[in-house]
Amino acid sequence: MSPDELLRVAGSRRTYGVVNVGLFEDQQDREVASQDVKEIAEHFRNLLHPDGQVIEDFTDLCRWRFLNERLADLVQLGTAFQLGAVPVTTDAIESALLELEAQGFARSLEAFKLGRQFARNPGRLRRPGEDPDAETANRFIRRQCLPIGRTGLGSRERANRFRRLTQRVFYDLPGLTQNEEAADSYRDFTVALRRCITWGGFDYAERFADAIVALYRCDMPERGYALTRKAILPLAEASLTRDSIFLASMAVSSEHRLLTRHRLNVHRARGDRVEVRYLTRLELTFIRWRFRLDLRTSDWMARGLSAVRHLLPTAWRGTRRDRQVRRLVQELLLRAGTGAAIDYDGWLEVMNELNELALDGRLRRIHPDRLREMLERRGAHES
Numbered sequence: 001m002s003p004d005e006l007l008r009v010a011g012s013r014r015t016y017g018v019v020n021v022g023l024f025e026d027q028q029d030r031e032v033a034s035q036d037v038k039e040i041a042e043h044f045r046n047l048l049h050p051d052g053q054v055i056e057d058f059t060d061l062c063r064w065r066f067l068n069e070r071l072a073d074l075v076q077l078g079t080a081f082q083l084g085a086v087p088v089t090t091d092a093i094e095s096a097l098l099e100l101e102a103q104g105f106a107r108s109l110e111a112f113k114l115g116r117q118f119a120r121n122p123g124r125l126r127r128p129g130e131d132p133d134a135e136t137a138n139r140f141i142r143r144q145c146l147p148i149g150r151t152g153l154g155s156r157e158r159a160n161r162f163r164r165l166t167q168r169v170f171y172d173l174p175g176l177t178q179n180e181e182a183a184d185s186y187r188d189f190t191v192a193l194r195r196c197i198t199w200g201g202f203d204y205a206e207r208f209a210d211a212i213v214a215l216y217r218c219d220m221p222e223r224g225y226a227l228t229r230k231a232i233l234p235l236a237e238a239s240l241t242r243d244s245i246f247l248a249s250m251a252v253s254s255e256h257r258l259l260t261r262h263r264l265n266v267h268r269a270r271g272d273r274v275e276v277r278y279l280t281r282l283e284l285t286f287i288r289w290r291f292r293l294d295l296r297t298s299d300w301m302a303r304g305l306s307a308v309r310h311l312l313p314t315a316w317r318g319t320r321r322d323r324q325v326r327r328l329v330q331e332l333l334l335r336a337g338t339g340a341a342i343d344y345d346g347w348l349e350v351m352n353e354l355n356e357l358a359l360d361g362r363l364r365r366i367h368p369d370r371l372r373e374m375l376e377r378r379g380a381h382e383s
Helices: 037-047 056-066 072-082 090-102 108-120 136-147 155-172 180-200 202-218 226-239 244-251 254-263 301-310 320-339 343-361 369-382
Strands: 017-020 054-055 278-286 289-297
Touching: 017 343, 037 054, 037 108, 037 320, 054 108, 056 108, 056 369, 072 108, 090 108, 155 180, 155 202, 155 320, 180 202, 202 226, 202 320, 226 320, 226 343, 244 254, 244 301, 244 369, 254 278, 254 289, 320 343, 320 369
Parallel strands: 017 054
Antiparallel strands: 278 289
C-alpha cells in the first residue's frame, strides 16, 4: 500500500483485508484519537478488493462482548478465516487456539468463533441502537430524555422540561436535520444540552441553546449553516468546564450508569449486578513527610460533591482561565453572527479552527490570549 508504485505489493484487484478502525485504551489520549474514522475507513475501501474487505470497530465489539480489548486480533482472524483468506483447516486452527488457551489465554476460541459469526452476519452482533444514523432526530431526543427521567425526586418533571427544551430547539433549528452531516451536529447539540443541565441546571442549558439559535438565525442556508455546525462543539467544550463538581456529577449520573451497563453488557434478567466502589486517597503533608491512606469507599463523596452544584453560582465555577475561555468563545460566536453577512468565509475559518481545537481537546488547555488574537484578527479584517 506504499504510495511508491515500485514498493507497492498490495492493490485493489488482489488484496483482501480485515481492518480494525477502533482505538485501544492506550490510544485514546494520543493524536490518533482526533482522526476521523470515516476517512480512515474510506481510505482502506479504496485500497482493498471490493469483495474482500471488512472494515469495522473490532475493539469496541470485544470490549462489549468480552469486557476487554485483547481478543480483537482473534476476532479479526476468525473473520478473515470465514472469508477464506486463511489457508488452513478448521480443525488445525481450533486445535492451535485450544493450545493457546491451555497456556492461559482464555476465550481465544470463543473470540475466533465470534469473528466467524461476524463475517456471516455483521448486523446481528452489533449493539442495538449503536448506529446513530439509523434513528431519526425525534427518536434520538426521546432516548436522551430517558436517563433524566429515571432518578431522583422530580425526575419526571426534569425529563419533561428537557423534552420541551429540545423540541423547541428542534423547531428553531430545522436546517440541522436536513442531511447526515447536519444531523451529526444536531446530535452533538442535544448531548451538549443534556450535559449543560448536569453542569449548571436548566437555565445554563437554555443560555447555551439561545447562543446557538442566535447564530443559526444569522447563518446562511445556502452554505448549509456551516457556521452553526462548526460552533456547537467549541461552545460545548468551553461551557462544560471539567471541574471536580462536574466530574463528580457525571460519575453519579444515571447516564453514566446506563453507559456502564451497556458497555459491560449487563442484563438484570440473567442476574447481572454492578456495584460501584471508589478508591479514595487521603494525603497529609507535614514538612518533608507525606502520609497517604487509600480507602475503599462507595460513591458518597462523589454524591456530596455533586450536590454542591446546586449551591455554587455558575459564575464561580472553574478556574479564572476557564471562565475567560468561556467568555471569549461566546464573544466569538456573537461576533460571527453579526459579521457573517460581511465576511462569511473569514468567520467560517475561525469556526473551523475552534472546532478542530475542540475535537482534539486543545481548547481545554488553550491560553485566552490566542482567542483574543482571533478576535483582534477578525476585527482588523472587518475594519
